Amino acid sequence: MISMLRIEEPGLHTTIQDKGRYGYQQFGIVPSGPMDPYAYRMANLLVGNDDGEAAIESTMIGPSLLFLENSVIAVTGANLSPTLDGKKIPMWGSVYVHKGQELRFGKPKHGARAYIALAGGIQSETTLESRSTYTKAKLGGLKGEALGGGDELPGMDIPDTELQNRKGKFLSEDLRPFYQSHHMVRVIPDVQEGYFTKESLQTFYTHSYKISPQSDRMGYRLQGQEIEHKQSAEILSDAVAFGSIQVPSDGNPIVLLADRQTTGGYPKIGTIISHDLWKVAQLLPGQTLSFQRSSVDEGHRWLKYENNLYKKLHMAVHQK
Amino acid sequence: MEPIYSPLGDRAVRITFGNKLSEETNDIVTQMYDKIESAKLPYISEMVPGYVTLTIYYAQEKARDYHSVIQQLESIVNDSRTTEMERSKTRKLTIPVLYGGEKGPDLGVVAQHSDMSEEEVIQRHESSIYRVYMMGFAPGFPYLGGLDESIATPRRQTPRNFVAAGSVGIAGPQTGVYSIDSPGGWQIIGHTPVKLFNPLQKKPILLRAGDEISFQSVSEQEYKKIIKECEKGNYTHDIEWKEHRGGSL
Incomplete structure (x- = not known):
């Protein structure tokens, strides 16, 4: 060494x-x-x-x-x-x-x-x-x-x-x-979206959210139209993932990122598909995000695409 | 309640076994963890037990598709419902604590809030058996259940900027031990010399979901002795193995 x-x-x-x-x-x-x-x-x-x-x-x-x-x-x-x-x-x-x-x-x-x-x-x-x-x-x-x-x-x-x-x-x-100042990312809905009002879910998927200054490797706090809980803004804590979006009682969504805590006590609206995580990571405070409803199958299709691409590139790089 | 299978993104599945906090449901979570673990499914990378959930992380490239992952998990869970639950015994650990004084600056606050003497608070805190419902929040941090309601005390109005690892605290109906140095608002009633998280050790984390723990008051002399033993690496944890409580879906 x-x-x-x-x-x-x-x-x-x-x-x-x-x-x-x-x-x-x-x-x-x-x-x-x-x-x-x-x-x-x-x-x-x-x-x-x-x-x-x-x-x-x-x-x-x-x-x-x-x-x-x-x-x-x-x-x-x-x-x-x-x-x-x-x-x-x-x-x-x-x-x-x-x-x-x-x-x-x-x-x-x-x-x-x-x-x-x-x-x-x-x-x-x-x-x-x-x-x-x-x-x-x-x-x-x-x-x-x-x-x-x-x-x-x-x-x-x-x-x-x-x-x-x-x-x-x-x-x-x-x-x-291509890194822009606004990115749209696809979200796999969580069953816990049942904690939010129908109107709020509609709001979430139709509005842009701004990355707040309180954003780092742990997570991005978003500012924009607030998300309303039907009743409780707390769940019995459970595991989260890279890209999970949780909403605390103040109604401002938080995107959990690389240094997130492993578990959370706020309901999750959904989790961003793995393939779109780079879009979030490359946004700066003040820039904006919007969300589109997606599915596990779509997430998997893109993971497959990425893996195949990687394999091809790997072969190309290691060719003499 | 029938277990609910739902995606947590494209690389994890959550199984929800109930919607209310109970020891029975949490028992099922630990048992299912063991069952799925022993099935050694090649695509599972790790699992995280929650209060009433089990989250299974998988490698998409090793699995056929989401549907087949769910099917396999479902069959393991359903099999377990018809067979007698067998589980390795539950561990019971005793955690030594130096209560009050400099190491437990909020013991007086808790005593005042609970309208009893500091000695009584200590006595109540050490006479309960606490269950580790799950781990999370920070490395090695246990979510404990079982605090004597009479000493439940709200968090401090202003959190401290620094709470040392090992600090034993109360926050509302919860009690817990800070596993790493961090800011925090819990009422600190004591300190344990035992490390809940030590990344340099082969087993970096002391506790795991399903454990039972109790706290035991130690004198300052004993406290210092344990610190030395921990530093030298010859402290032996007081661990007792108990027959499992059992439980079924």
Whole structure:
């Protein structure tokens, strides 16, 4: 294991995330993992990593990273204007980086979260089988915290011939998502939608909701037309999922995201289909979301599509 | 009530076994957890018991479709209804607590609210047997039932910015133990030196749904001794195994 890079400036909220810490939800430990699973997965794929390796997630204001070794990196997700030694570098592709070069970010253009993967992945220590950072319980990452200035990230020593093989892979334009200031997402209704009035459900599926400033990796609080409960705004607590939308007594929906609590005591109106989670993850406070009724079958169709796409791309990347 | 199967998004199914909080329904949840667990269905990635629900997370790519997942779960649940329930015994754990003083700054508030002495509050708090209905909210945090109503006390008006892991508190009709350092509004009546969550251990979480626990008052001397033992890793938990309560759908 060698030190691959040093954090010169950490940016706003920069964390190490791998595919997530699964298997512990029954004990109250949330999986965490990337907010935008698609951009994260593509970043790893482009640098030739196995699915699920640890990468860097950066929010809004990117970090400055000094490379201590030669490497191959890919920057995906939000366009935060990445530069290498002051020169603009392309996103959604693998780029060779020399020892001593500095990756910086500038003006955020589109989206909220960028992913930086490096060949071999970040090899920080695992806690409960995962490197994903969960700051609330100080799990994963480096000592359970977001990255700070001076932190050095360990990685794999990869021979230069292999690095040369891994550079220069680009994702075709049509597979790069377009981040807008409004996204429509599809929702699988929950049986607990029975807790809400008919009119309110209609309202929910026909109006736009604004992402409030109280939004982070845990969840997004939404502002807009309030949702009315028929009677009680409380349920006997039960498990939630990535993308579940719960509505507390004030009527303002909350979308639960990567660092959510594992269980909740408010009724859920539904859960966003997995394929649409990137749309939520890339929205900023002040931007808007709207919802469309969907079904498990539709969610599954898109999961299948994603998996098939990944398989094809994986083959293409690993072809000589 | 007939169990209800419903989707929680496209990667989980929730089975609802009842709509009222009861030990019987919660027993069914734990029993079904065991049944489904032992069926080793290849697409199940994890399960989370709730008060009256069991949520099953699955890998879509390993399952045929939603319908077949439901069918398989249904047949396991229905089989269990006709056969005698067999379950591993229930664990009963004793949690040592240093009540009052610096470690339990709100013990006086609870005593005042309950119109009794601090000693009486402690005595009532330790004489109940609490059931772990479910885990959640934070790593290792148990949702407990069984608090003596006479010492139920509302939350603090202003939550504290920092409550240390191990703090034992009361919030309305609930009692519980903070499993990690966090902000919180519970009335803190004591502190346990035992860690409910320790990510560095092979078994990072002490409790699980279905356990029974009781609290036992310890002196400051014993409290300090347990802290040392926990640090050295030679503290042994007081765990008793009980025959299972049983229960059927």
